[in-house]
Amino acid sequence: MTRRTVFRLFGLALLLVAGLIYLTRPERIGPDAIPTHTADLANGERMFWAGGCASCHAAPGAKGDDKLVLAGGVELDTPFGLFRAPNLSPDPEHGIGGWSEADFVTAMTLGTSPQGTHYYPAFPYASYRNMRLEDLIDLKAFLDTLPASTNVVADHDLAFPFSWRGTLGFWKALYLKRVPPPAPQDADETVLRGHYLLTGPGHCAECHTPRDLLGGQDLDHWLAGGPNPDGEGMIPNITPSRSGIGSWSAGDIAYYLESGFTPDFDSVGGSMADVQENWSRVPAADREAIAAYLKTVTPMPAQDQQD
Structure with missing residues (x-):
């Protein structure tokens, strides 16, 4: 094999990798795609408890009203490494207080951060993406009423290649758009x-x-x-x-x-x-x-x- 052929094959490989990375780049939902909806805080609280937000995002061991302080820090020890649940309180610097509705819906349905990076699916956006946008808007409005926390949560502790977020685009391409089994046709x-x-x-x-x-x-x-x-x-x-x-x-x-x-x-x-x-x-x-x-x-x- 000549040197020229080697360079051509190497170039084709680079183009293929670049194309795959482009096709699996983080997706976002724009503000224009968010429906006009007056938030229902009671329904937002209903979604909060149904969604188990406090189980992961309240401080470890929190009880009673402390479960409404979503300071983060719960650790999930998985075969892929150690995940740490982030601060989900309405603090604008350390939590999600500065997020728009579009930011929140994007995170919950596409697993993309406001900074345009992939979230790991330890955050169950593969299920939350099945939620109605109105319910997500209601949930965000309820979260904004909760106490703010300045707690800083350490990053995940993952081994390579799982520590490289670029691989998550491929995971999403394989799994994110799969739909669960439907309800029976005659369901009430x-x-x-x-x-x-x-x-x-x-x-x-x-x-x-x-x-x-x-x-x-x-x-x-x-x-x-x-x-x-x-x-x-x-x-x-x-x-x-x-x-x-x-x-x-x-x-x-x-x-x-x-x-x-x-x-x-x-x-x-x-x-x-x-x-x-x-x-x-x-x-x-x-x-x-x-x-x-x-x-x-x-x-x-x-x-x-x-x-």
């Missing part, structure tokens, strides 16, 4: 509401659906459980199968989300304890909607069991 309004809450603000599949080697959800095993993405053990199967919650009634599921008690009078534990506490604060109709939808999901065997 309650089931449709439950599907929306579970696939959007509730982001239940982020933990309850297994993932492949690159961290994308395995939609062929929707809600069938899998390895805990932040620690040891397994996340339960929540499909209506024998190895899942098939023996639970819709009322059992709704009561569990309200009280933390299973039909066998066991109590919620682990990371689900925070999730259950959040869902105890949403209207009963939303808990009932989640329960109604879960009873319609295709039954799946748990990943470590045979059904």
Whole structure:
């Protein structure tokens, strides 16, 4: 092979890489794409608890009203490295107080920061992108009413190549626009509401659906459980199968989300304890909607069991 041929192949390789980087560059949503909407703070609070914002963005161990101070700092120890939840308070310097509605919607649906960089999908924007823009506007308005914090959160601690944010463009190209299984065609309004809450603000599949080697959800095993993405053990199967919650009634599921008690009078534990506490604060109709939808999901065997 001649030197000229080598240079040509090298140049083609560089062009290919440059083209891929361009095609996977961070996307943004402009102000013109944001609908005119008068923010509903009550609905914003509803989305706040359904979305579990305090579970990651309140200070570690926060209780009571302190959970409304979204100072950040919770650490997620994953196979890709250590992620730290950022300050989400309305402080203009250290939080998101200086963000516009377009900045917020862009972050929540496209995983792009106001500075034009990719966010890691430990921030579950792959689910939040299923939310209605009006609900996101309401959520941003509610977040702006919370106490500001000047807490500075350290950056993530990730090994190469995961520390290079440029790789996230490829991850988004593979996974971001994949859609979750739809609700049944004959679904009533309650089931449709439950599907929306579970696939959007509730982001239940982020933990309850297994993932492949690159961290994308395995939609062929929707809600069938899998390895805990932040620690040891397994996340339960929540499909209506024998190895899942098939023996639970819709009322059992709704009561569990309200009280933390299973039909066998066991109590919620682990990371689900925070999730259950959040869902105890949403209207009963939303808990009932989640329960109604879960009873319609295709039954799946748990990943470590045979059904």
